[in-house]
Amino acid sequence: MSLPPLVEPAAELTVDEVRRYSRHLIIPDVGMAGQKRLKNAKVLCVGAGGLGSPALLYLAAAGVGTLGVIDFDVVDESNLQRQVIHGQSDVGRPKAESAAASVREINPLIDVVVHNEILTTENVMEIFAQYDLIVDGTDNFATRYMVNDAAVLLGKPYVWGSIYRFDGQASVFWAEHGPCYRCLYPEPPPPGMVPSCAEGGVLGVLCASIGSIQVNEAIKLLTGIGEPLVGRLMIYDALEMNYRSVKVRKDPECVLCGKNPTVTQLLEDYEAFCGAVSAEAQEAVSGSTITATELKSWQDRGENIYVVDVREPNEYEIVSIPGAVLIPKGEFLNGSALEKLPQDKKIVLHCKSGVRSAECLAIVKNAGFSDAVHVGGGVLSWIKTIDPSLPTY
Numbered sequence: 064m065s066l067p068p069l070v071e072p073a074a075e076l077t078v079d080e081v082r083r084y085s086r087h088l089i090i091p092d093v094g095m096a097g098q099k100r101l102k103n104a105k106v107l108c109v110g111a112g113g114l115g116s117p118a119l120l121y122l123a124a125a126g127v128g129t130l131g132v133i134d135f136d137v138v139d140e141s142n143l144q145r146q147v148i149h150g151q152s153d154v155g156r157p158k159a160e161s162a163a164a165s166v167r168e169i170n171p172l173i174d175v176v177v178h179n180e181i182l183t184t185e186n187v188m189e190i191f192a193q194y195d196l197i198v199d200g201t202d203n204f205a206t207r208y209m210v211n212d213a214a215v216l217l218g219k220p221y222v223w224g225s226i227y228r229f230d231g232q233a234s235v236f237w238a239e240h241g242p243c244y245r246c247l248y249p250e251p252p253p254p255g256m257v258p259s260c261a262e263g264g265v266l267g268v269l270c271a272s273i274g275s276i277q278v279n280e281a282i283k284l285l286t287g288i289g290e291p292l293v294g295r296l297m298i299y300d301a302l303e304m305n306y307r308s309v310k311v312r313k314d315p316e317c318v319l320c321g322k323n324p325t326v327t328q329l330l331e332d333y334e335a336f337c338g339a340v341s342a343e344a345q346e347a348v349s350g351s352t353i354t355a356t357e358l359k360s361w362q363d364r365g366e367n368i369y370v371v372d373v374r375e376p377n378e379y380e381i382v383s384i385p386g387a388v389l390i391p392k393g394e395f396l397n398g399s400a401l402e403k404l405p406q407d408k409k410i411v412l413h414c415k416s417g418v419r420s421a422e423c424l425a426i427v428k429n430a431g432f433s434d435a436v437h438v439g440g441g442v443l444s445w446i447k448t449i450d451p452s453l454p455t456y
């Protein structure tokens with residue numbers, strides 16, 4: 064699917080600009096018109112960290128006319144292994160300022176806007192409204208969901224990326240033309256389930272691989288060339304050295320961009336949204352949680368069980384536990400799932416990481432399936448302990 068250019072071309076390029084961008088200008092697909100579009104473009108990079116560093120450097124070099132950078136953090140020595148926009152002498156300096164200085168050194172012909180502040184529900188709409196496109200280089204789920212929600216509510220496209228150890232992912236979320244982040248990840252993982260780069264580490268150069276994909280997609284969207292990564296999730300494995308892309312469909316039931324959205328404004332508290340497991344669910348799982356290894360041995364022994372995957376169809380298509388039947392969580396909430404469950408088998412629920420299946424377990428137990436269990440850690444734990452060849456997302 065190709066899309067029309069996101070921005071109109073600027074009136075002209077100066078002599079200096081023609082000289083600087085000549086290697087772009089002689090590419091037929093970019094040419095004068097494409098470079099003028101870049102000149103007119105306003106791009107915001109959220110975060111001047113691992114992904115933001117290469118992204119900002121290349122967006123600046125490419126001649127994106129207005130480049131915003133928002134970050135509240137200061138440069139730490141442990142950042143320098145991957146955040147190549149900052150240098151030794153920047154340690155202790157606000158990242159937004161340090162990044163802006165590097166950008167100005169690379170390309171004095173563009174405007175840099177420094178937002179040396181935390182992106183919050185108070186300022187995100189106003190800041191995003193000033194830009195055509197957002198590049199998301201955030202490293203935490205609360206900010207990611209907020210970036211997604213704000214972008215969808217404003218009708219803006221954004222290029223998302225994530226990195227962990229040797230694995231990276233990227234996609235373009237633009238609700239007008241495809242899925243949003245919530246279509247792919249309807250719910251955040253439970254706190255502590257998915258380690259951050261600070262906890263689990265990241266190969267420094269991985270940031271360049273994913274950050275450059277994000278810039279590549281940004282340039283394509285701004286100039287209207289190529290096939291943007293809308294509706295596709297790019298999965299990069301640096302150890303195997305392969306890229307795979309999987310289709311991601313818009314979820315018609317998405318609470319934000321679906322047919323009957325229930326999220327029509329920003330949430331009040333994204334931290335709380337990303338940290339919540341209900342008391343009912345906590346009670347349901349105590350004594351009724353099995354490990355992926357136990358599930359595998361039950362399957363191998365031919366136990367009389369019925370394995371139900373409560374994730375969304377998108378997620379099921381990417382990876383699933385063999386033999387699991389898909390019944391999305393929404394069907395448990397509205398009660399229609401219960402009649403699909405056999406009475407004469409032990410019900411085993413799982414989701415991605417164990418939060419949604421915990422909630423469903425509470426419903427199933429209340430409905431009389433008292434010996435039902437769920438798989439702690441979900442399909443992620445299955446992949447980790449039973450079949451590491453399967454893709455994670």
Ligand SMILES: [Zn+2]
Binds near residue numbers: 243244314319
């Ligand atoms: Zn959506």
